[in-house]
Amino acid sequence: MNSTTRIKLSFMMFLEFFIWGTWFVTLGTFLATNLGASGPETGSVFSTQSWGAIIAPFIIGLIADRYFNAEKILGVLHIVGAILMYQMYNATDISVFYPYALGYMIVYMPTLALVNSVSFNQMEDPEKEFSTIRIWGTLGWIAAGLLISYFFHWDSQESTTAGLLKNTFLMAGIASLVLGLFSFILPKTPPKVSKDEKVTVSDILGLDALKLLKDRNFLIFFVSSILICIPLAFYYQNANLFLSKIGVDNPTGKMTIGQASEVIFLLFIPIFFKKFGFKKTILVGMLAWAVRYILFAYGNAGELSFMLLIGIALHGICYDFFFVSGQIYTNSKAGEKFKSSAQGLITLATYGIGMLIGFMVAGQITEMYKVGGEENWKMIWIIPAGIAFVVFILFALLFNDKTKSETEI
CATH class of the missing domain: 1.20.1250.20 (MFS general substrate transporter like domains)
Known part of the structure; x- marks a missing residue:
């Protein structure tokens, strides 16, 4: 793998998990303090991750693996995700917030598999090479937490009371837009399955x-x-x-x-x-x-x-x-x-x-x-x-x- 490709894949992985770490860690605090959500309502919002995980294989299996390059689908999903994240940023009621969160998780969860596909497609020995790329995802998650706490101070009691925690969605949306656009210059990862080949739900x-x-x-x-x-x-x-x-x-x-x-x-x-x-x-x-x-x-x-x-x-x-x-x-x-x-x-x-x-x-x-x-x-x-x-x-x-x-x- 040449250095340019390695840098692109590392940046992709960094942003992929930076986005998730930016809003998901503080989500429970935001729902309770900003939207006044009850325990069951908070549980319902968090469960959108599970619904996304259940639906994701269909997006990957029926679309990504058959019709379009993985990097292009990754780009489209993150651009759509940026729009949904902006709507979550503007939501002032849990009933308005929930459908946007559900929509976002449905488009985000498939990207976890897509970034892996793009990475593996460029590697001759994934068992040795993948960890050096994947670690940038963990560093992205860590960077998000450090920015929220030590740079912006959005999770301090004063900022939380003032409603500033909602800015995490704006930051995640901007990062999602950047990754969406960046995805179109990632290495080409064509479909692995012929569109004529029969693929079952099983x-x-x-x-x-x-x-x-x-x-x-x-x-x-x-x-x-x-x-x-x-x-x-x-x-x-x-x-x-x-x-x-x-x-x-x-x-x-x-x-x-x-x-x-x-x-x-x-x-x-x-x-x-x-x-x-x-x-x-x-x-x-x-x-x-x-x-x-x-x-x-x-x-x-x-x-x-x-x-x-x-x-x-x-x-x-x-x-x-x-x-x-x-x-x-x-x-x-x-x-x-x-x-x-x-x-x-x-x-x-x-x-x-x-x-x-x-x-x-x-x-x-x-x-x-x-x-x-x-x-x-x-x-x-x-x-x-x-x-x-x-x-x-x-x-x-x-x-x-x-x-x-x-x-x-």
Whole structure:
């Protein structure tokens, strides 16, 4: 890969995740303070991510893979996204905001696969080259949080009260427009499937990989993946609002510690796999969710603030040790024929079904433990900690990785 192409792909990946990190992290705080949204209403807005994840395969499978270059579709989707983001910036009521958020997630979620397609198309050895491009996405997410907290101060209590948090949508919209226009000068990535070739719904959604569920261990992993997304949804939906309400300074900037740890712990996965095997690695990830929420439940913005920072820093273990190791495990079980469809099935199960259920549960629990407009944060965090611990116990008891193929991934 020449240096010009590398720079283009890195900038593309940086903006892709800069956009998401700019508005999604502070979304829960914005909905509660600017639009006065209830817990269930907030859960509904967050669940637009899940609907986007469910619909995305159809956009990729029926359009991107068959008729148009991936970089051109990426450009069009981000330009449309910029328009929708501007409408979200102008919305003053949750009923007006929701349809724009839904529309935005439907056009944004397919771009996550498109940036990967554009990148892979330029690589001779993706296993070695992709990580050096993908890391710019994490850096983009971190940059967004640092700008919001330490440069613009939009998430300070004074700015939040003044309604300045809505500027995150304007910044995301501008970045989306820039990426949309930039996409048209990205390396050409033509369709991979002939427009005359028949593609079924089963192909698009990866349903052929359902055959893997006949394997008892994979079935247990599959169900566990859905269940662990319930506590995960609590973090996405409530973490920024929680930190803001209890008086933590620069909460969005501090949450970037989670992305930094994600980069670090990603390096430890091969070591854990080699020494402890898949089951113990994924169990550490599950247990980390429970520990993180206990730290949130009993920490505070004063002398126990270190508990909150540790909880944020655990994001690397929570995400990498479960989701990344799970993707590797899925790849090892699928075989050549079902590799792509198996990954699609797991994505549908986690970001689609699992997160959809999770945001609904998180919204209801948050509303249930709200008295006089104030959340009982201890209970709001203890409940997902309990769910994560139950999933941990069930997986530990039911999953058997004694076979050579599962211990030597």
